[in-house]
Amino acid sequence: MKELNLNELERRFQEKIDKDIKIEPNDWMPENYRQTLIRQISQHAHSEIVGMLPEGNWITRAPNLRRKAVLLAKVQDEAGHGLYLYSATETLGADREETIDDLHSGKAKYSSIFNYPTLTWADMGAIGWLVDGAAIMNQVPLCRCSYGPYARAMVRVCKEESFHQRQGFEIMTTLANGTPEQKAMAQDALNRFWWPALMMFGPNDADSKHTEQSMRWKIKRHSNDELRQQFVDVTVPQAEMIGLTVPDKDLKFNEQTGHYEYGEINWDEFWEVVKGNGPCNKDRIDVRRKAKEDGEWVREAANAFAEKRARKKSA
Amino acid sequence: MSTLFNYILKIGDDSLILGHRLSEWCGHGPILEEDIAMTNIALDLVGQATTLLNYAGEMEGKGRDADALAFLRFDREYRNLLLVEQPNGDFGMTMMRQFLFDAYRLPLLERLQKSSDVSLAAIAEKSLKETKYHLKHSSEWVIRLGDGTEESHRRVQDALDTLWRYTDELFQEDDAEKELVVSGVIPPMSEIREAWNANVNRVLEEATLTIPTNNWKHSGGRKGMHSEHLGYILAELQYMQRAYPNMEW
Numbered sequence A: 001m002k003e004l005n006l007n008e009l010e011r012r013f014q015e016k017i018d019k020d021i022k023i024e025p026n027d028w029m030p031e032n033y034r035q036t037l038i039r040q041i042s043q044h045a046h047s048e049i050v051g052m053l054p055e056g057n058w059i060t061r062a063p064n065l066r067r068k069a070v071l072l073a074k075v076q077d078e079a080g081h082g083l084y085l086y087s088a089t090e091t092l093g094a095d096r097e098e099t100i101d102d103l104h105s106g107k108a109k110y111s112s113i114f115n116y117p118t119l120t121w122a123d124m125g126a127i128g129w130l131v132d133g134a135a136i137m138n139q140v141p142l143c144r145c146s147y148g149p150y151a152r153a154m155v156r157v158c159k160e161e162s163f164h165q166r167q168g169f170e171i172m173t174t175l176a177n178g179t180p181e182q183k184a185m186a187q188d189a190l191n192r193f194w195w196p197a198l199m200m201f202g203p204n205d206a207d208s209k210h211t212e213q214s215m216r217w218k219i220k221r222h223s224n225d226e227l228r229q230q231f232v233d234v235t236v237p238q239a240e241m242i243g244l245t246v247p248d249k250d251l252k253f254n255e256q257t258g259h260y261e262y263g264e265i266n267w268d269e270f271w272e273v274v275k276g277n278g279p280c281n282k283d284r285i286d287v288r289r290k291a292k293e294d295g296e297w298v299r300e301a302a303n304a305f306a307e308k309r310a311r312k313k314s315a
Numbered sequence B: 001m002s003t004l005f006n007y008i009l010k011i012g013d014d015s016l017i018l019g020h021r022l023s024e025w026c027g028h029g030p031i032l033e034e035d036i037a038m039t040n041i042a043l044d045l046v047g048q049a050t051t052l053l054n055y056a057g058e059m060e061g062k063g064r065d066a067d068a069l070a071f072l073r074f075d076r077e078y079r080n081l082l083l084v085e086q087p088n089g090d091f092g093m094t095m096m097r098q099f100l101f102d103a104y105r106l107p108l109l110e111r112l113q114k115s116s117d118v119s120l121a122a123i124a125e126k127s128l129k130e131t132k133y134h135l136k137h138s139s140e141w142v143i144r145l146g147d148g149t150e151e152s153h154r155r156v157q158d159a160l161d162t163l164w165r166y167t168d169e170l171f172q173e174d175d176a177e178k179e180l181v182v183s184g185v186i187p188p189m190s191e192i193r194e195a196w197n198a199n200v201n202r203v204l205e206e207a208t209l210t211i212p213t214n215n216w217k218h219s220g221g222r223k224g225m226h227s228e229h230l231g232y233i234l235a236e237l238q239y240m241q242r243a244y245p246n247m248e249w
């Protein structure tokens, strides 16, 4: 009997999704849907938070006051994105602290792009342009995701990401039009970030294990390769426009398909970084762990104080 | 007006250096909400510094804007308080430093709103709302940490003991400034000290903290005699402009 019931619940659930009716926190949902979403949203939240570090690395060295202010505002936005997304996981019954502990223990993943170092100021341009640009490609479809709180968070996040993308491209444009030294700095940043940016869309469709079910649940709307293609098609002309060269000797425009064909991604490198062997994986997690440990006494104090005040009030 | 230039430089440098210090926290805060709050305050301070230093540059009339003043002066030409260049330490140290500064800055801006210099009055008015929030935020943390756990009380009391020696400098006034007071451009520092004392006493009492008895007072920042810390701040702050001079970014 129970089995039948569950089938019926699942049928109705899928029917809602097919009709594009949003699933809300109190609605019935399959356990797998809940777990998949918790994994996906918390991974996204962690990416926002870890993503603060490579850019935070240049705030104190920004070349002028305007750039410093814009970068501060951007990194603050990323922290805000992390906050909405952790809240979205909480609507699914996840605990924020536990979620964060999973990041620190290495159990939870975050976007591998943040495991690459930011070596020059031009990297602030490359990250905004390419990394936020790729994030937009991934996230715009999620504004129509079946889970209401996630979809709504994405609407807000995407608006800010497109501002980030524009300021990054503006930095790159300024550098590309600057002195030969500045242009070389921009080209070097593009060389280092291009391939990792393409890897942000995840493995090729043939090797991607979650895609099919996620598509049916509408928590993913396009395959990794589709999104990657879209990114390449949009970004290559932008590079050409500012006179930078995409570091791919196999890159060519296919008149017939109307798409750029690009070279083979180094998947060995991708998997190494995912496994934790990228240039900054250890540094990033160590920093986050240290921030949490160093903040322990602050959180304890805040709790103790709140309790004292509550007692005073009730007394 | 070189007297006014000198004065605005002082309060502009305070904002810039404290904003720099706070921005060092970005990504390292004890909770995500505080990462956001500290970045936000840093952003306000960098904004205030930009407005003030641009105005200082105008007063000077030598074609220097905020960027030129921020990125191309050496430490002996910087006029910020010693307090704001002190290292972040732990979160308690950062909040105490912020509180001691905010409690000075707020009454200063309130009075500068009525400055006989209309541009300065307008700048003060614009910054006031931000600084009110900064003071609220830092006061709340000082109270929370002071009256939190034994450990937090000890840490924030240590911070107070360390930073107290830099607070007398907040109210020092040179001869040129006395003239600005007479012409109604800036308020007398005795008034600011009074407001500061009242606020600091109230918050520290609520925080169950003890005001240090030592009267050992450091000063020098206002005259360009800084601690060893400022050199490192400027090395980072000015790195790009020094390494790649005369470029657009």
Ligand SMILES: [Fe+2]
Binding pocket: A048, A077, A078, A081, A157, A161
């Ligand atoms: Fe973001």
Ligand SMILES: [Fe+2]
Binding pocket: A048, A081, A135, A139, A157, A161
């Ligand atoms: Fe994102």
Ligand SMILES: [Fe+2]
Binding pocket: A078, A132, A160, A161, A164
């Ligand atoms: Fe972003």
